[in-house]
Amino acid sequence: MTAVDLTRTREEEDFRRRLRDWLHRTLPTLPPKPSPADWPARRAYDCAWQRALYDAGYAGLHWPADAGGQGATPTQHLIFLEETELAGAPYVGANFVGLLHAGPTIAVEGTATQRARWLPPILRGEEVWCQGFSEPEAGSDLASLRTRAVRDGDAYVVTGSKTWTSHAEVADWCELLVRTDLSAPGHRGLSWLAMRMDAPGVTVRPLRTLAGSTEFAEVFLDEVRVPVAQRVGAENDGWRVTMVTLSFERGTAFAGEVVACRRTLALLARAAQENGQWEDAALRRRLGRLNAEFTALWRLAQWNASEAAHALRTGGRGVPGVGASVFKLRYSHARQDLYDAAAEALGPLSLDAGHEWTLERLSSLSYTIAAGTSQIQQNIIAERILGLPRGR
């Protein structure tokens, strides 16, 4: 009678076993990981991994079958994230935007022609996408963006600038949010365009992060011509189209990272045991508390997956709700706490910026900012979930 059930179905276990076998056979054949600074090599590596997934039938696992995906259940997707992480498989890397943002948006909102043009190359690891949403003056208040697209025959002429664009240097396409109606306020005059990154007028200027790497870039657009046929959704309906993407962004995308964090935590405990810090009860309790947090986050991800599965079964699109906001808020802080604790366990070695955990400590600082700051997440929870009055 119990619907609450964490045991796996035979189908899910078969899926897990097949995936494990495949990972076991495939991972040793991969080339060595490229240097983090070598972007073209990173792109090649990430795309080769995506191609391997495609050939084995794991590309676009959670995409619907009619979009070229595998139509897997949210739970199977979670198993995939878990097993690939446990096996030490490569991350989605440069294909993140294509597989998790732009692709799902095109799958839901695109025409048959658009789907046929853009989705297969994403799944095969042939085309890389980046995201052109944020602007210097439009961050949390995304709807105030100013990049404008003026219709000229069968094309839009786009002028403006985008920022925080990851993988811009190696991307083929950009999912671009622009203003097509200058007289309409806020979110009402926006459209969603797919823009080629090699189009005349596109200039990419890499930005250096506080970790020292160039993970993202500014993108300047000077009268770039984008064919009207590359608009997804209706003109001036881009905000709604974008929200479809953003809700994918806040789903179970980080679930695999929770598994990785839990493993790092175990390594950290062993490191503390070796260097004597384990004798410190305060540190032990801190690590024990983090174990609780990551254990609970994993359970929350499983819960979110089962909610999404239910929504799919009952005709919804599996767009995540309450659990996704809570997950994002707690996970981003837990990750920062983890690497702060790592610094304590490492002692003076934590001041070596070459140490893997110190680099992770630095990059973890972006987690409470990217994909909706913690403050915006709390606004969303307060207004949309708790029903508090809109305020400032």
Next chain:
Amino acid sequence: MDFRLSEDQRALRAGMRDLLAARFPREKLRKSAEADPAKRAPLDRALWRELGEIGMFSLRLSEKEGGAGLGLPEAVLVFEEAGRALLPGPLAATHLAAGLVPGAADGATVVTALEGDGVVEQLDAADAVLLLEGPTVRALPVDDGTGALAAARPLRSVDPTTPLHYLPPADEAMQGAERAGQAKGLAVGRLCGEAALLTAAQQLGSAARTLEMAVAYVKVRTQFARPIGAFQAVQHVCARMLARTEIARSSVYAASLTMTLGDTCAAKLLADEAAVRNARDCLQLHGGLGFTWDADVHLHLKRAWVRQAQWQSAAKAEEALAAALLEDPGDCMTETANRANGAV
């Protein structure tokens, strides 16, 4: 895998909520929380029996034993409702005693427990005390005439609705051997894990309730010509309350299914944190009103403090979770139950 509640489970939860609304309304709670200790209503034995009749204590016994043959996932839902209503009494101890102590299953007997740190809840109202130390579970009648519990001295309990006694370690004439550190038996360890989880479920219910109280209040309390819930400083406090509640919920519900050490310790820690921190935030959002005896929020905070100290303190849970990090390769959290909930 499906994490969602079944229709039967929803009905069970709704039934418990309705029963408590009818039989333990706010006036009853306030009667047990009179400012003057002499005027406080004692534990309601008639209500205890009624709780027994609806299966609060026996629901996990088999139908042959007079129970409902249900499991921890259902027990957790019922205890969550009890925590939400701040239902007083040694609910977890009596639930564990069903099938072990005569009369516990049907609510005829009130069974409390003596744990490692020597605090006993509702000793004056109880008929028997569970001893959950050492290799086996034992139950001691409160009026057995041996005077074994005579050394227990009443505390002026911080929680007016939960009378407490303290049995200092030095005065343990009787159960000294067990408390001196003999290892807990498997069955004892399992029962302690279940008690920790059922306590966590009550904390979850309290956390959800103080969130509701806070949200309802900030929607109607007006300052600077607008509801204070329109201010982000207030909104963000409420948002964090929701996050604490929901992460505790997924942890408690998961632990009720797996009963692994990791899940159970996480559930107790996160539910304790949710209950205590949410009560604190709820109190703060009520302003001066929150500092008064007449508001209910202090009762949630004080009960949360008591439940936090019971069955598994934060220190014990954190040490257990830290030790677990050294044992497993990092994938333990994805496994379903493969070992009993050990002594922690």
